[in-house]
Amino acid sequence: MSDTTIITIGRQFGSGGHEVGRRLAAELGIKLYDKELLKMVAQESNICEQVLGDYDEKPTNSLLYSIVMDVYPSMNYVGNTLSQQIYQAQYDTIRRIGQKGSCVIVGRAADYILRENPHLTSVFIHASMEYRIARVAEYEKVPDSKARDMINKADKKRASFYNFQTEKKWGHVSSYNLSLDASDIGIDGCVKVIENYLELKKAGR
Numbered sequence: 001m002s003d004t005t006i007i008t009i010g011r012q013f014g015s016g017g018h019e020v021g022r023r024l025a026a027e028l029g030i031k032l033y034d035k036e037l038l039k040m041v042a043q044e045s046n047i048c049e050q051v052l053g054d055y056d057e058k059p060t061n062s063l064l065y066s067i068v069m070d071v072y073p074s075m076n077y078v079g080n081t082l083s084q085q086i087y088q089a090q091y092d093t094i095r096r097i098g099q100k101g102s103c104v105i106v107g108r109a110a111d112y113i114l115r116e117n118p119h120l121t122s123v124f125i126h127a128s129m130e131y132r133i134a135r136v137a138e139y140e141k142v143p144d145s146k147a148r149d150m151i152n153k154a155d156k157k158r159a160s161f162y163n164f165q166t167e168k169k170w171g172h173v174s175s176y177n178l179s180l181d182a183s184d185i186g187i188d189g190c191v192k193v194i195e196n197y198l199e200l201k202k203a204g205r
Contacts, residue, residue, distance in 0.1 A: 004119040005030065005102045005198060008111040010162070010170065013154035014132030014147070016182045017125035020190045021106045027191060030102040037108065041086075041093045087165060107158070111176065112166035121201065123194055124176040131183035 007024060011017020018034060025032035033040075091113055097103060098114045105114075111122035129151070136147035162170035173179045178197055180190045 003102070006098055006114060006117055006119045006121070007104045007194065007198075008114060008120065008122045009104065009106045009125060010111060010123070010158075010176065011107065011125040012127060012132065012171065013151045013158070014136040015125045015127040016135065016187045016190070018106055019187050020123075020125055020182070020194070021104045023187065023191045024194055025104040027195065028102070028104075030104060032104045032106070033097060034106040037090070037093065037097075037105070040097075041089050044089065044093055044096075109162050109165050112162075112168060121178070121194075121198060122176040123178045123180065124171060124173075125180055125182055125190060126171065127181060127183035 005028065007021075009017050009021045009024075011020075021034065022032055090108055094105065094108065094110050094113045097105065098117050098120075102119075111120070114120050129148070132151050133144050133147045136142070136150055137144050140147065140150065142150070159170040162168070168175040171179075178194065180193055182190055185193065
């Protein structure tokens with residue numbers, strides 16, 4: 001029986017989902033993929049990393065395509081729109097990562113892209129608005145009102161991206177194996193619950 005473990009983590013902005021992924025990967029001794037995914041996609045697709053960063057986890061937007069083509073007129077995209085090609089490039093990279101072995105992947109609809117992988121465990125990290133505001137305000141050094149605005153905008157973009165690219169609903173309990181409230185059990189608690197789930201899942205096979 002294979003010991004391959006692939007965990008994907010969706011998260012509300014400010015919930016600590018990235019930190020959960022980072023600690024989980026360290027505990028399990030496996031690779032974490034988050035922002036470095038953009039560099040990998042850029043290398044494999046020859047799409048400018050800055051363009052990928054601008055598009056990252058945002059819904060398809062024809063205005064973005066127009067802006068990018070104005071800024072980078074030498075980029076030659078034939079057939080599909082730029083946004084479609086970027087998603088396809090991310091899709092292909094994530095699929096290849098899933099074939100390599102154990103890892104933690106944060107965001108980017110990876111749970112949907114790898115939905116047929118038998119080693120996948122998908123997790124969604126959420127938290128109360130008060131908890132998220134406090135985290136974002138401290139990390140970004142902004143007042144609570146600004147933190148709330150950042151949270152609402154980021155969540156809207158993530159939800160729009162996920163709902164557009166998948167057949168599931170972002171944040172809905174039925175879309176994931178586990179849905180955890182970080183404001184109840186904390187970052188370490190989320191890591192422990194995921195580890196326990198993985199052990200029980202392995203034992204049940």
